Amino acid sequence: MTPGLPTAMDRPHFIGIGGAGMSGIAKILAQRGAQVAGSDSRDSDTADALRAHGATVHIGHAPGHLSDDATCVVISSAIRADNPELARAAELGVPVVHRSDALAGLMHGLRPIAVAGTHGKTTTTSMLAVSLSALGLDPSYAIGGDLDAPGSNAHHGAGDIFVAEADESDRSFHKYAPQVAIILNAELDHHANYASMDEIYESFETFVGKVVPGGTLVVSSDQAGAAEIAGRVSGNRDLNIVTYGEHEGADVWIRKITPRGLTSEVCVVLDGREIVFTVSVPGSHYAHNAVAALAAGVALGIPAEELAAALGKYTGVKRRLQLKGEAAGVQVIDSYAHHPTEMTADLQAIRGAAGDARILVLFQPHLFSRTQELGKEMGQALTLADASVVLDIYPAREDPVPGVTSEIIIAAARAAGADVTAEHDKSAAAAVVAGMTKPGDLVLTMGAGDVTDIGPQILAHLSH
Template sequence: MAPGIPAALERPHFIGIGGAGMSGIAKILAQRGAKVAGSDARESATADALRALGATVHIGHAAGHLADDATSVVVSSAIRADNPELVRAAELDIPVVHRSDALASLMDGLRSIAVAGTHGKTTTTSMLAVALSELALDPSYAIGGDLEGPGTNATHGDGDIFVAEADESDRSFQKYAPEVAIVLNVELDHHANYASMDEIYESFETFVGKVVPGGTLVVAADQPGAVELTRRVRERSSVRVVTYGESEGADVRVHKVTPRGLTSEVTVVLNGKFLTFTVSVPGRHYAHNAVAALAAGVALGVPAHNLASAIGTYTGVKRRLQLKGEAAGVQVIDSYAHHPTEMAADLEAMRGAASESRLLVVFQPHLFSRTQELGTEMGQALALADASLVLDIYPAREDPLPGVTSALIIDAAKAAGADVTAVHDKAAVPAAVAGMAKPGDLVLTMGAGDVTDLGPQILDHLSS
């Protein structure tokens, strides 16, 4: 089937078109036949991929990039009011559409699965997209990272299923009306937008309240925040709830997770029967993501045995424990983890995958607000590594906060007994790591910012 294009999105202009969320929507619109244009701060492989689909991509932001006949300007919450293209849109009286509204319109008329949670969204969404594609269901999907197989974060499929990563950070996930909602975890994060856990619970309750009549909430049975959300939902909503996890009462119970090097074997109990399948990424948290994907697909009517086998074909997402290469006997792996829970999970996964190796970490904190609130926990997570280099905070969309620096993390790490060193010059990291690493070691570059660029540079230094 080929859903139509809303009039407002026939000739859209995306500000920040190269971003993970924005580019996915732009790609799907281009594939559906829209005349897509936009701008981004720099050239990238994403910009080239969009051009290959027929989109016009300008580099830099300028009022002149916005065509007079644009039917809308699409923005994310990161776009500031003084952006020249946004100012020009107001002058031309061109409607401004938030990214979440654009994505919601793409999902209209399709059976949608929306994946939410403080962490794990990209992996779980990707597992579903890969598995449903493997089963020839030809889903559409929009993901916050590029799949290693297809190499893209979004596509328009001819099937009737749409799988989307649902962003809770700015409450935009409240715009969707899925048939199946997944909530992986509920934790305090996104401190610029949420002042308390109560606000976060209220936001997730609103998201769950948008599930279509007869739809399903798939929710973690082990994570405390998700358990509290489940209690609230069951009190106030008639939505069907399916829990998953290791808890005895879980509807889809994780019986066993067996590490197999950089993969895992997972056994679940579903409808009273045991089902075993492979997850091609290491770590218990990724195994749980796979079980969430399994439960959601079954809720949509996909046979469990077929879906479990198809999930085994998933090979990963860029930046989610992605092996960048090996040199001088040292493996370099990249992790997007930037919240303490994610950091600890990935570090524990690496420990489980290679228990005889030293684990060296290059960590770049992400956002001043997150560091202010969670810096102590980040430092404590780094104690799981044998040694860590900590970079300055990657600001992303934020301005600096007085007194908030990487020192908050470093002090906490040292208090927890960690071997940690501050590095203020990112360019010095590759040589420093090459000097530290020995054959058999694992090096993990970790964070949501441009620390990912260091992996190839570290490998070059190790090779020289």
């Protein structure tokens, strides 16, 4: 099955084409035959991967990058209103399309699975993409991270299933009409867009309301926020609700999770049948993600035993507890965790797999608004490490907020008894962390910004 191009998407121009979400949509459009162009602030392996698919990628933002024959301009919420290419689009009268609308268009005519939640979206979407592909179903997918190589975050498949992350951060997930929706969890985050948990709940309720009549909601019964949403939508007669969790009353009962080093063995009970399978990443939160993926696939009619076995083919996604290498007896692992819940989950997973090894963390806070609201909780999460180095805040799309610095995190961590130091010079961080290590240690580079680039630098210092 090969859907055509959405209306006016045959010559799209992407502003910020190298971003995780944007690049995936651009790749799928290129694979469907569109003449894709775009720009990004810096060159990257992702940009090269897009060029390999025939896309034109400009570096930097300038009015001249937008071709006169572009049929639309695709943007994300991160693109500022004063972007010169956006201004040029207005002059030319070129329609501006939000990333979520473009993705919704790509899903049209297929059977979409939309994966939502404050944490775990990328992992769960990846698990579905890998396992469905292993079963020969050739799904289309759009993921917020690369599976194994630059540009592997998206694929246009010949099958009729489309798996996509559903991003709640800017309410863009309201644009989708999935056959199966997954809600992994719901916590207060993205403080620039949500002022309270009630606003979060209302937003997720709207998302669930977009599920096609007769469709399915797969939802965690263990996580309080997700369970609250399930209760709020339980009166919808056009919706099948499937719960999963570690208590026997769940529709998919997680009977046991057994850690096995850097993997886990998971035993679930589904429709009275016991199914045991392996998850090739450590930690109970990843096991829960795999069970959510299992329940979603079963809702589309895929045999549970076959899908469970295929889930064992998943070996991780970049930046989700990804082993970057080992030098001088020290392993360096990369973690995308940037919310306190994620930080805690990843540190607990590594602690469970590492035995008596020391765990050192290089943490880079992400966003001033998040640090302002959750900085103390981030500091408390760092108490799970043996020692931590904290960098300055990675601003991403935000302007600085007076009085909001990484010192909020450091002070909270020290107050809780953690060994934490500040490092304001990012270029010195690799040498500082390498100097703290001894053979047998584990180092985590942690955060959603460019801290990931420092892992290889730490390995290089250790190798000398």
